[in-house]
Amino acid sequence: MDYNELEPKIVFQYFKEISNIPHGSGNTEEISKYLMNFAKEHNLKAIYDSGRNIIIFKDGTKGFENSGPIILQGHMDMVCDKVPDCTIDMSKEGLTLCTDGEYLWADGTTLGGDDGIAVAYILAILASDDIPHPPIEAVITRDEEIGLLGAAELETSYLKGKRLINIDSEDEGIFTAGCAGAMIYTANIPIEFENSDNNTLRIEISGLNGGHSGIDIGKQRENAIKLLGKILYELSQDCKFSVCDINGGVRENVIPKQAYAVICIEDTSKLKDIVKNIKSELINTEKDLKITFSETEISKKLSKQSTEKIITFLTNTKSTALKFNNKNEVLTSLNLGVVSLADNTFRASFMIRSNLKNEKEQQSDILDELVLSLGGSFEHSASYPAWEYAENSKLRETMTAVFERLYDRTPKIETIHAGLECGIIADKINNLDAVSIGPNILEIHTPNEKLDIASTKRTWKFLIEILKELK
Ligand SMILES: [Zn+2]
Known part of the structure; x- marks a missing residue:
């Protein structure tokens, strides 16, 4: 199967560009330059904050000009691991992407679907001119995998949004709504x-x-x-x-x-x-x-x-x-x-x-x-800090309704007993309403990491439908 045939094309195109740039944790300078360059090319305001995170802003589309902004968030770094006989130097070389049409993986190494797919989705939305959405504040953090370092230093004073969708979960159909401190x-x-x-x-x-x-x-x-x-x-x-x-x-x-x-x-x-x-x-x-x-x-x-x-x-x-x-x-x-x-x-x-x-x-x-x-x-x-589960979440309600409409089933709402960037960001923004989602990715952080392509397509559609509802 030809990589370039994978749908949604625009998402996989950005995923490939990201995969060509080494972006292991602690090695995010190049990918940061790429992201700042992307913003410039698309005439979008962008900030490289003092925590070395990137925030890209895009106005709401027609009819959404005065809607409250939505923060879309993912991390730019990936875990680098490879099989013993793999000769790729992950600090200097890009990944070799492989697909059978059902899954996407990288030959001999981790794929960085965690969390490259979030970055690819976000760039595809920022680049689009046909997706209706409220003002977007795209937050792409660094070094999540080595202790949530970027999120800890994120300058939230740049953000006006009170709603956040984190795209760093690996189970489609599960909404994460709380995490441990x-x-x-x-x-x-x-x-x-x-x-x-x-x-x-x-x-x-x-x-x-x-x-x-x-x-x-x-x-x-x-x-x-x-x-x-x-x-x-x-x-x-x-x-x-x-x-x-x-x-x-x-x-x-x-x-x-x-x-x-x-x-x-x-x-x-x-x-x-x-x-x-x-x-x-x-x-x-x-x-x-x-x-x-x-x-x-x-x-x-x-x-x-x-x-x-x-x-x-x-x-x-x-x-x-x-x-x-x-x-x-x-x-x-x-x-x-x-x-x-x-x-x-x-x-x-x-x-x-x-x-x-x-x-x-x-x-x-x-x-x-x-x-x-x-x-x-x-x-x-x-x-x-902990991200405490909120009994009432307007964003979660909206996302649940959209999910039920598209999938004909109810999402599972879970909290996890581990750290997520949402916890740190929710601690810095008063009354932040946050939900974490993502497409199915198997065996993350190992050379067997595989991204489920059909799930990636459904999650893309889901994201677009959610944005339409956030007037
Ligand atoms: Zn992750």
Whole structure:
């Protein structure tokens, strides 16, 4: 199938132009130039704001001159990933687009349908002269994929719109109407070492399912660090031992699959019983769980008090979904993502998420109290606000009515337990009415990413019909 035959032609034409420009996160200078140039060529006012985002303005068409503006929003950066034998240098070269008429993908690499398709739709609307629409404020942010960086610095003072359609969802037929805010919470607890000449044992947990600390936190997956904490706690009820080292997890936003502790212990029979029980409890849910022992030599161990501190900390902190709404969607969660021992400090960091405004602060207050009681200190960082679900949304009502008319079914309204740019933008614009939509894209952020072409066509029609309704 010839790419140039794909419909809607104008959308796929812009998608191709974007795909020819390398635009991975952190590498958005070229694509920004292209977008500013596009605005100039079409005689549209455009701003490159101090957050390095682009805002392009277009007047309302005939009959819509005095309508309230609509903000159309997507992000210009993409996740770059490729298969091992792919020779494309994604920082310098464009993508090789492939299609069978049903799907669009890039040969050997991510496609950047997330979120290039939003940019293509927006440019097609801005370039059109036959689509009726209210005044448009097109917001194309940078570096969404590496922490919503552009949105965080977006200069919303340039915007008059109170309605926003974000085009960064990957499921046609699902309207996202709320998202979680988040914060990274780091605890530093001082510890003391003593010399040790006993043999030491390394206990290692691996093979857990893991997952995203927001999207997968309600799925009752085991956390390797918490599991290790459970083993150490149960052991401490019957045996004397010291912790020599402890380490686990990779990042705050990932449920840890792996963790280990090195302990100094004489009799290991109790430990083996505990581990046997845990393995049989988890045999159905964590099929690939491995808990292994190996003898090692370490010349230092923690003092009795320091060992107790770590066990108290691991036993008294939660790492799970804490609150749900009536649709069983997670509202508030904690993920203990990383622990380590270094420089006489036990360091532990969490991702705290909540779809409710003040709850992440409540959770951090609870942690503060525990950390202070153990003589430690804490840091709160990378905080961003929740986009709370609004019971009443005029935009969502209008979009639902248009969707029902076109598709003959009702869209699903969802909130997600992860961060979206809508959350950050909604925090900066009072009473912003926002909805997030998008065409079907499969396996985003992987070299198998595929854009559904029929869905892209339907979503284009849907967008055009919505604009007509926004008088
Ligand atoms: Zn995206």
